């Protein structure tokens with residue numbers, strides 16, 4: 001906050017001058033970012049647990065290149081280097097955790113560079129990007145290396161019925177239903193940080209209880225998936241159940257860590273509800289009728305594009321105002 | 325469930341620093357600086373000349389116009405000068421400086437000037453209004469609106485209730501709390517006088533639930549009076565703002581640009597109720613200020629009654645002085661008060677507190693880009709979009725800012741309090757608001 005320090009002769013003291021409010025909440029940008037990093041740790045641990053220590057390297061490369069790219073671009077543009085705010089660390093972590101196990105380190109690095117360079121800095125840096133940078137990175141990798149990014153490995157502690165494929169792909173292409181408990185623990189095929197629902201939920205509860213993440217978006221996504229997924233399942237029971245929708249694939253990870261990304265989600269409460277419900281609608285449509293088994297990434301990116309519009313049309317009614 | 329309004333924030337309360345300190349009366353200062361403009365509206369017109377001897381309670385400046393209030397000498401003494409002096413809002417304002425008179429051996433001090441006491445049970449509405457006007461009482465909540473004007477609503481207004489603002493939602497301050505503990509009957513009497521002046525049957529005292537003793541004390545005091553009640557509210561800032569208090573107490577929303585009057589309510593502060601009681605039943609003019617002096621930057625926090633016009637530095641001295649690490653002196657509460665650079669500035673009628681924060685506590689944080697986290701949107705009690713408005717103000721897109729309701733902002737600071745990016749939202753909003761108002765004026769002028 002802009003402030004002046006004045007030394008007044010009669011008082012012989014330095015008093016700080018700045019305008020009200022003179023108190024501030026404990027939250028700082030940095031603190032929020034590092035809380036998100038903390039919330040991602042259970043998912044990192046589950047990634048190591050189910051896919052081996054080598055996965056730490058994938059995640060480390062993603063984080064390292066994300067931070068490095070941001071610092072380099074800020075340096076080249078002669079802007080203050082602000083990587084200590086932690087936002088690039090988060091992008092790196094998120095990207096690392098949505099990649100398949102044993103993903104090529106070179107591709108990972110490319111993804112991280114693209115995520116920060118195109119997904120974030122091209123728009124003007126923190127606060128100005130329209131799309132979630134980690135998802136931009138992942139979308140780029142999907143387009144550039146479609147085979148590598150859908151090559152899954154059998155996790156540690158796999159039970160017999162678990163195949164290499166993700167539960168969604170198994171259902172979509174082979175009609176195999178994966179058990180709910182496996183999806184809870186995470187000993188199923190899938191991206192590093194997404195397979196363990198428990199790990200994601202621990203992080204999610206932490207973020208919501210501490211007030212870092214707004215609860216409305218995950219709640220709206222849950223409502224949406226139950227309504228749309230459940231509706232289809234009621235019509236035709238060969239479609240996945242709402243519970244399957246929730247626990248399979250990256251729904252939870254997306255709901256907790258991707259859709260709640262401050263910058264690329266709406267700022268109004270009503271907007272958050274609309275945004276979350278629409279993500280689930282698009283998601284269910286892709287999963288059930290689309291050619292792909294998974295749709296979380298696309299549905300969030302798709303709705304990111306509507307956020308400015310949503311913000312505009314959900315301006316809250318000003319206190320005491322009668323809307324005509 | 326306690327009643328409240330949606331939105332708002334929970335700053336650290338820090339009431340324990342001074343909540344158990346009973347009011348002390350401060351001894352006379354070496355001089356008082358008496359601003360002629362201690363209220364909203366037109367400054368008062370001086371009636372005395374330099375070197376005049378004045379009695380305590382004597383009118384030294386008369387009200388000038390409808391929205392104005394007279395000023396009385398807070399101490400017996402001699403007028404040393406009339407000129408521009410610093411006041412605690414940071415501006416130079418016309419003020420009288422009075423020093424205690426040196427009396428000769430056989431000379432007798434002029435007696436205090438008071439007005440004839442009235443019977444609180446039989447005083448007529450006109451008498452009450454006249455007395456409040458004569459006594460120079462102004463609202464104690466910060467804005468310092470002349471109280472008499474509020475007791476004179478325009479013809480044809482249907483008024484339903486008087487709400488006494490006992491929220492004291494500003495962190496640190498405990499003066500209203502002390503009043504409710506030490507003078508509950510004066511508050512009830514003041515409330516009943518205000519109700520009679522307005523012809524209203526219902527009186528409510530709204531108190532936040534972080535002051536359970538005050539709630540109990542006031543509940544006891546209203547017993548046996550028809551139409552009076554205590555309303556306990558959930559603690560939250562800025563519940564003391566008029567619009568928020570009405571919403572919390574009876575659920576009504578005062579529309580933008582309208583007054584509490586428009587929804588049938590008049591709000592008065594605790595200190596105002598006490599002042600009305602004292603003026604009517606004891607004939608005392610408004611010559612003292614009750615205030616909390618607190619914060620970790622002051623050695624001995626206190627609740628004080630001081631003569632209006634006492635320099636802030638004397639008050640601080642009386643409370644043991646500043647600590648070594650004092651970093652900021654605020655007049656008013658820490659959410660809406662004004663930081664001081666000149667401690668010679670005086671306490672005014674509406675001064676509710678002096679809060680001294682330590683250097684550690686005021687450590688300025690770095691500003692980062694807006695994260696679009698929406699925390700400011702959640703916090704704004706008026707449902708504005710602070711981040712958007714600040715941005716529009718910064719870009720000077722005034723038409724859009726107007727459309728998004730920038731002029732409604734009451735500068736409560738909830739948004740800036742909550743912002744993790746430490747964006748000076750209130751500064752931008754103030755600037756934008758002023759510019760939009762200027763634009764609206766010139767538009768009006770063009771149309772005329």
Ligand code: SF4
Nearest residue numbers: 704733735736737739
């Ligand atoms: S200062 Fe204005 S915009 Fe900010 S919270 Fe208060 S009323 Fe809302």
Ligand code: SF4
Nearest residue numbers: 694695697698700743
């Ligand atoms: S609280 Fe601060 S960072 Fe968050 S949206 Fe508002 S202005 Fe932006």
